[in-house]
Amino acid sequence: MSSAKEIVSSFVEGAPPGELSDVIADIKALTVSTPDLVNELSEAFEKYNEEQFITTKLPGSSQQVIISSHSSLGDGRYYDVESSSSFAFDHKTQKASAVQSYVLEGAQSDLVKSTLKSLSTYVREHFPNVAYGAYPIENDSKVAIIIVSNKYSPNNFWNGRWRSLYVFDPASGQLEGSVKVDVHYYEDGNVRLITNKPVSASVPSGTGSGIVKEISSGEKKYQEELNRGFSDLSEGAFKGLRRQLPVTRQKIEWDKVASYRLGQDIGGGSSRR
Known part of the structure; x- marks a missing residue:
């Protein structure tokens, strides 16, 4: 236990x-x-x-x-x-x-700094409330790149976070990582979206600008996937959860609701007097 x-x-x-x-x-x-x-x-x-x-x-x-x-x-x-x-x-x-x-030194320090320079331009164009970083890892043989964007709106009962983590290997020119989105909506309920999208790309140039170019391309595609997914949910599954119109197939005129006879006018059946 x-x-x-x-x-x-x-x-x-x-x-x-x-x-x-x-x-x-x-x-x-x-x-x-x-x-x-x-x-x-x-x-x-x-x-x-x-x-x-x-x-x-x-x-x-x-x-x-x-x-x-x-x-x-x-x-x-x-x-x-x-x-x-x-x-x-x-x-x-x-x-x-x-x-x-704290002054960064080591074999990947120049690559880290050039990546940060290109990353700064990219993230400020596409993310609100963004923070980003690049760090030498695995005994200074690779570089980790992180992007995180938080958007909190507790007064409207939702909070969200975008997290990207990539690892670039200068020896192979490969960029591997993932994008995670976590959104919590909790007004009159409790709904949470958690996604994890793997990303893999080759960076032939091995430069900071080349790394950020591949990151930008991959994240743009994922954003488009998310948009399509939400559209499909809105037009498909979510609509199936609730009838759009009453059984009469006519919208209720709420300013006249007091005059409706519940059984006959809304339900479509006969009412008892």
């Missing part, structure tokens, strides 16, 4: 975009008999933040930086190439602190 810690950890790891604080509040309400349980969830918080590419602002800056395993320096510290900084991150509160200078 799963322990209480394992159960509530699964709640944390399944939290919808922008709703971790709400999940924490719910956990506290459900575990009042063990008030210290939330303090034992540091591993779950770290896993969630790194997998979701949570973004945070550095103190005194408006720039969003990304939390991921690829940007981790260990001991709760992460780095960002564009701001040339490293920082501590509290996984429970999702706040950054203790900013220090």
Whole structure:
């Protein structure tokens, strides 16, 4: 049988975009008999933040930086190439602190910087509230590229996140990755869309601009697939869930609804007097 810690950890790891604080509040309400349980969830918080590419602002800056395993320096510290900084991150509160200078060096540093330059132009044209990053990984033999765009509208009962992760291998010229979309709608119900689209491409030039060109092409195709899918759902499956017109095949005139005789006028049958 799963322990209480394992159960509530699964709640944390399944939290919808922008709703971790709400999940924490719910956990506290459900575990009042063990008030210290939330303090034992540091591993779950770290896993969630790194997998979701949570973004945070550095103190005194408006720039969003990304939390991921690829940007981790260990001991709760992460780095960002564009701001040339490293920082501590509290996984429970999702706040950054203790900013220090950090200069990227190594065999892939030039490729990382050129990729970031091209990526900046691309993401700012296509994403709202976007953060992006590129990092040398696997002993400086490959480059990881991340794009994350959050859009939260809790007053309208929905939140969403777009996450892209790509790994480029300079030795083979191959780009492999995936695009994940996670949208939660919870007004008078609870609907969640989670997608995962694999992406694979060849980058013959091996340059930062070449990498971003392939990313742009793949994400454009996926966006078009999503648009077609939503259109098909709207015109097909969703329409089948609810009759568009009453059985009379005529729209109800709501300003005259008081004058309808329910059985005869709306239902189409005879009414009893």
